[in-house]
Amino acid sequence: MEVAPGCDLGNDGICPPLRSRQAMLFIPLPFxxxxxxxxxxxxxLRRDEEAAPxxxxxxxxxxxxxxxxLSGLRWGYGVQAISMVAPVIxxxxxxxxxxxxSRLVRTSRRSLPARIALHAVPAAVILLLITFRRDTIDIALVLVFVGYAVAIxxxxxxxxxxxxxxxxxxxVPAYRAIIFAAAALCLSAAVDIFVFLDFTWAHGAHAMTLISVSNLAILVILGIAAAAASRSRAPAETVEMTPRPETIEDKETIAAVDALMEAKKLYHDANLNLDRLARKAGIPARQISAAINRxxxxxxxxxxxDYRIGEACRLLADTEKSVTEVMFDVGFQTKSNFNREFRRVTDxxxxAWRQKKAGPTC
Known part of the structure; x- marks a missing residue:
């Protein structure tokens, strides 16, 4: 290996000026x-402040x-103490x-302290491994990331x-975002595996590049999670419904929900969700979902x-309201969702629908 004149190699075998140039190339990314x-x-935090965050x-x-x-401090400035904290975080x-x-899926039956204690177990395990078995930390982190991805x-x-x-x-957008988030957790686990193998076989020669990719993966996870959180927030107070013991046929279930939707126009409520619809109809949420799916x-x-788009078609054909006014009137809050669902139903x-004025209904 060639060494620059007047350069004393460090413990890692890298000339300090070269190490500094490498750090300058890496430091900006994590920060x-x-x-x-x-x-x-x-x-x-500022978006939709009326809803429960x-x-x-x-x-x-x-x-x-x-x-x-912490990643910037560890790999940019060589702060070794970070390696004692970062795995726990x-x-x-x-x-x-x-x-x-889980906040968007159901109301947990466990108390808040019980939930916190349960989800604190992975961090506690990693902390113990740092103290007693540091060589198994990477494997444990991979298992935590993959395990939670499977659970999601x-x-x-x-x-x-x-x-x-x-x-x-x-x-629907939140569902897709959550699936991508689970995939991103798996990607982070894969990066941890590559970093572990790189230190085992190549003494960390490619660790910086791999960790940079890991940072970008975390950014993807957070972007998706933030989108799901800001676009689909759980109401401040929710009540878990007790399912009825009786079994209702799919047609009867749909007929009951149809009658409620047409009489009460529940679809005008932009915050309507399956849990709220189930309580209004007096029918278990799973039963409504299964009936409509089948x-x-x-x-x-x-x-x-479909109800919202049906009314939007009528309003666009029979009134002079703007597209934005119609969007809010029928229960949509964002143009992207409105346009996507309108195209799904009407193609x-x-x-274009208003210009065509094809009829009073979709």
Missing amino acids: VVALLLLILFVTV NRPFLALILLSVLLSV AAMVPPLTYAGV LLLMRPGADALRLAPFEGA AMDKNVSQYVN MTPV
């Missing part, structure tokens, strides 16, 4: 990521800000992701209808949005 995440946190997702953003800063990321998703995917088995406490308007081959959010945009 820029931290700044972007902090801006994202402020944006999510998804606190686990907000905490997840702040935790990732801290992780990015990293072990908190999957539980917070799961807790944020199990929660999402019913599809968008799993998000019982999320408003119907954002249920009989109509669609999820409940699409079923509700055209709201403006």
Whole structure:
């Protein structure tokens, strides 16, 4: 290996000036990521202040800000003490992701202290391993990340209808975001494996690049989680419904929900979700979801949005209201969701529908 004249090699075999140049190339990334995440946190916190915030997702953003800063200190400035703290903080990321998703899925029957104690187990285990078995930390972190990713995917088995406490308007986008979040947890686990193998076989020669990718993966996780939290927030107070022992046929269930939707126009409520619809109808949420899925081959959010788009078609054809006014009147809050659902039902945009004036109904 060639060495620059007058350069004394450090313990790592790298000339100090060269090490400094490498650090200058790496340092900006984790700190820029931290700044972007902090801006994202402020944006999510200010958005839709009337709704109850998804606190686990907000905490997840702040935790990732801290992780990015620690990463910059560890790999940019060589602060070795960071390696004693970072694994414990990293072990908190999957539980917070799961807790944020769980807030949109159901009301937990466990008390808050019990939930906190349960999700604190991974961090506690990592802390013990740091003290007694440091060589197993990487494997333990991989198991934590993959385990929680699988748990999230199990929660999402019913599809968008799993998000019982999320408003119907954002249920489908939130579902897709959560699936990507679970995939990002798996990606982070894969990066940890590559870093472990790199230190084992190549003495960490590629660790900086791999950790940079890991930071970007965390940014992806947080962006997706923040989108789900800000677009689909659970109501401040929710009540878990006790399912009826009687079994109602799918047609009867749909007929009952249809009658309620047409008489009360529940779809006008932009915050309507499956849990609230179930309480209004007096029918268990799972029963409504299963009936609509089997009989109509669609999820409940699409079923509700069909009502919204149906009325939007009539308003666009029969009134002079603007597209934005119509959007708010029928229960949508964002143009992106309105346009996407309108195109799904009619195969055209709201403006094209108005110009065509094809009829009073979709």
